[in-house]
Amino acid sequence: MNRRVVITGLGVCAPNGVGLTDFTQSLLDGKSGIRHQPNLEKLGFGCQVAGEPLVKDNLIDNYFTPLERRGLNATGIVYGVIAGVDAWKDAGLKKNTSNEPFWDRGIIFGTGILGVDKFREAIHLIDEGNVRRLGSTSVIQTMASGISAYLGGLLGCGNQVTTNSAACTTGTEGIIMAYERISQGKAEIMLTGSCSDSGPYVWGGFDAMRILPRGYNDNPTKASRPMSATASGFIPGSGAGALVLESLDSALNRGAHIYAEVLGGEINSGGQMGEGSMTAPNSIAVQRCIRNAVSNAGVHLSDIDVINGHLTATAKDGLEIENWSKSLERAGVDFPYINSFKSTVGHCLAAAGSIESVATILQFKEKVVFKNVNCEDVHPEITNLISETRVPRETLNHAPRVIAKASFGFGDVNACVIFKAFVEE
Amino acid sequence: MQEEEKYQKLKDIIKIYLPEDVAITDVEKNSHFMNNLNINSANLVDIVLDVEDAFDIRLENDDMDQMQTVNDAMAIIDAKLKEK
Numbered sequence: 001m002n003r004r005v006v007i008t009g010l011g012v013c014a015p016n017g018v019g020l021t022d023f024t025q026s027l028l029d030g031k032s033g034i035r036h037q038p039n040l041e042k043l044g045f046g047c048q049v050a051g052e053p054l055v056k057d058n059l060i061d062n063y064f065t066p067l068e069r070r071g072l073n074a075t076g077i078v079y080g081v082i083a084g085v086d087a088w089k090d091a092g093l094k095k096n097t098s099n100e101p102f103w104d105r106g107i108i109f110g111t112g113i114l115g116v117d118k119f120r121e122a123i124h125l126i127d128e129g130n131v132r133r134l135g136s137t138s139v140i141q142t143m144a145s146g147i148s149a150y151l152g153g154l155l156g157c158g159n160q161v162t163t164n165s166a167a168c169t170t171g172t173e174g175i176i177m178a179y180e181r182i183s184q185g186k187a188e189i190m191l192t193g194s195c196s197d198s199g200p201y202v203w204g205g206f207d208a209m210r211i212l213p214r215g216y217n218d219n220p221t222k223a224s225r226p227m228s229a230t231a232s233g234f235i236p237g238s239g240a241g242a243l244v245l246e247s248l249d250s251a252l253n254r255g256a257h258i259y260a261e262v263l264g265g266e267i268n269s270g271g272q273m274g275e276g277s278m279t280a281p282n283s284i285a286v287q288r289c290i291r292n293a294v295s296n297a298g299v300h301l302s303d304i305d306v307i308n309g310h311l312t313a314t315a316k317d318g319l320e321i322e323n324w325s326k327s328l329e330r331a332g333v334d335f336p337y338i339n340s341f342k343s344t345v346g347h348c349l350a351a352a353g354s355i356e357s358v359a360t361i362l363q364f365k366e367k368v369v370f371k372n373v374n375c376e377d378v379h380p381e382i383t384n385l386i387s388e389t390r391v392p393r394e395t396l397n398h399a400p401r402v403i404a405k406a407s408f409g410f411g412d413v414n415a416c417v418i419f420k421a422f423v424e425e
Numbered sequence: 426m427q428e429e430e431k432y433q434k435l436k437d438i439i440k441i442y443l444p445e446d447v448a449i450t451d452v453e454k455n456s457h458f459m460n461n462l463n464i465n466s467a468n469l470v471d472i473v474l475d476v477e478d479a480f481d482i483r484l485e486n487d488d489m490d491q492m493q494t495v496n497d498a499m500a501i502i503d504a505k506l507k508e509k
Contacts, residue, residue: 067441067468135474136467 005182006422008256009091009244011083011193012358015051015237016344018059019086024362028395030373032221032344034235043200047212049220051237051346052198053079071137074115079240079351080147080195081154084109087242088155088191092256096156106159106187107148108178109242110170110194112350115142116201147195159187167409168310169267170194171241171353175417176265178245183264188250193242196351203236211314212236224347225374226311226340227321227382227391234312237346241354243361258422260364263297263402265417266290276412281316283323289414290327290406297418299402301328304336304418306369306400308360310408311340312347318381320408325385328404335386337398343373353407353415360405364421367399428499431480435498438475442468456495472498482506 010020015033017023026033033051040048055078063081064072072078084107088095096102118141125133140146145163152161160181166173171194178190196202206212213232216223224235251258268289270282294301307324311317324338325331341359348355363369371394378388399421406416432454440449444463451462458464458472469492473484476498482505484492492498 070441070471133474135471137471 003183003185004248005179005245005262006248006251007243007259007262007361008246008251009087009089009093010259010358010361011086011090011242012240012355013053013055013079013082014239014241014345014348014355015053018053018055018082020090020362023359024366026344027341027359027362027370028366028368030344030371032373034220034223034237034344034346036217036220040200040203041217045200045204045207046210046214047207047235048217049223049235050203051235051239051348053239055079055082071135072141073118073121074141074146074197075117075199075238076111076114076195076197076240077141077147077150079238080109080111080193081150083193083195083240083242084151084191085154087193087244091244091246092254093189093244095154101158102156103158104188105155105157106181106190107151107155107157107161108164108174108190108192109148109151110164110166110174110350111144111147112165112167112170112196113202114144114146114197116197117199118142120201151191155191157191159190165350166413166415167411168347168349168352169407169409169413169415170350171355171357172405172407172415172417173267174354175243175245175262175357176267176415179262179264179417182245182247189244189246191242191244192354193240194351194354195240196238196349198238202238202349206236222374224313224343226313226342227317227372227378228313228375229377229379231313231317231379233314234342234347237348239348239351239355241351241356241358243354243357259361261420261422263299263418263420264293265415266292266296267415268292269414270412272412278412279410280412281408281414282412283319285412286323286408286414287327289416290324290404293404293416293418294328299418301330303402304328304404306363306403307336307338308356308403308405309338309340310406312342318379321382321385331385333387333389335390337369337390337392337396339370339372339392341370343375356407357405357417360403361419363400363403364419367397369396369398369400371395431499431502434479435476435495435502438472438479442472452495454496454499457493476502480506482509
């Protein structure tokens with residue numbers, strides 16, 4: 001069984017826009033969601049800027065009951081529920097009000113670490129000898145699968161409900177997992193996405209590794225500089241993105257709006273061998289992942305006209321371009337348009353793949369390639385390989401046909417998914 | 426503290442834990458938290474914590490096990506307040 005799979009719903013809770021309307025506008029304009037974070041300054045972080053979604057209190061009331069809001073101290077769950085429920089609604093789907101679970105609808109919603117602030121609360125109570133004061137929500141807010149569990153209950157899904165975790169590839173991996181489940185006929189509709197908590201306890205470890213820029217604390221919107229000669233590290237972020245994947249048959253039967261088709265993808269690992277390590281990618285695996293994704297998708301290397309890279313704004317951006325160029329066997333002006341949204345969104349870690357995939361898909365709807373920001377000075381390592389014109393610095397009126405989206409993560413893990421503009425036949 | 430004031434205070438605590446199909450006006454002194462009011466068993470531990478905070482008392486594990494109805498809760502609160 002190899003059924004066609006399409007995208008019928010999107011939702012997003014991103015540092016530069018909560019909801020599709022604001023997010024789209026920010027991408028068109030290159031508006032940054034990276035801001036100075038007073039708590040990081042207070043705690044003496046080297047990098048005191050980050051991308052955090054601005055979620056108003058009264059917005060949370062639309063998604064959580066007063067009981068659910070009590071003691072809710074897990075930002076990842078808030079972001080994930082907003083994005084997930086929004087995507088469901090955007091697909092024209094309703095919450096389950098019957099007495100039977102939706103057997104053919106499931107959820108794969110990933111995260112890296114969930115409910116960190118809630119866990120901190122619990123640790124303090126436990127260390128004070130007060131374990132009895134934890135209440136009933138400590139477990140559900142800190143278990144990794146808390147996010148898929150919340151969404152599963154809210155929507156009444158009866159197919160697979162799970163949480164995947166593969167560092168910064170999490171969101172992209174989830175899309176491929178959901179695609180495979182539907183393609184194989186095991187589900188009709190899958191809500192997939194990922195979320196990542198905000199705050200010093202999530203971002204601190206990266207600051208300690210000295211891989212975050214320290215020179216932009218007074219200039220946050222300039223801090224994240226993917227593909228730039230002056231890139232000096234990634235800016236941490238948080239939030240959630242969500243996509244509704246659906247069998248083409250189900251989407252057509254429902255008369256649902258179709259954003260794009262998922263043609264397939266590939267997930268692999270470099271085994272932390274060769275140049276690969278816990279934190280660095282093995283290029284052989286990256287290239288293999290991209291090539292297999294294209295071949296699994298049943299398209300030619302030359303069909304790809306837009307790439308959304310991982311491109312975090314570290315010294316590895318040049319290597320990533322080289323890997324794309326080698327695997328697609330394309331260079332110079334023949335190279336596809338390429339962009340990275342991390343300049344305005346930051347690197348949202350486990351949420352990166354899903355937030356960036358939502359943005360990637362929005363390019364089909366808007367018939368544009370969103371601009372790269374903070375990249376006036378494209379790195380010479382990159383211009384040695386591809387023409388500078390392939391790195392649009394202004395939003396480009398180009399209706400994408402086939403887009404490749406990749407994410408790479410700690411543990412030497414890779415995911416690449418291929419999206420295609422949907423044309424009714 | 427008057428009996429009626431205590432009862433009101435307890436009802437204010439219970440209110441948020443009631444499922445959609447149970448109204449605060451359905452709560453009576455002999456209501457069973459789980460069987461009559463359909464309160465999720467996991468939330469009983471939260472009600473205990475709220476009672477502790479509202480009345481500035483501490484409930485032990487035995488007290489929690491015995492707290493099945495609104496009346497049980499009232500009796501336990503009374504006993505704890507007298508001990509103070």
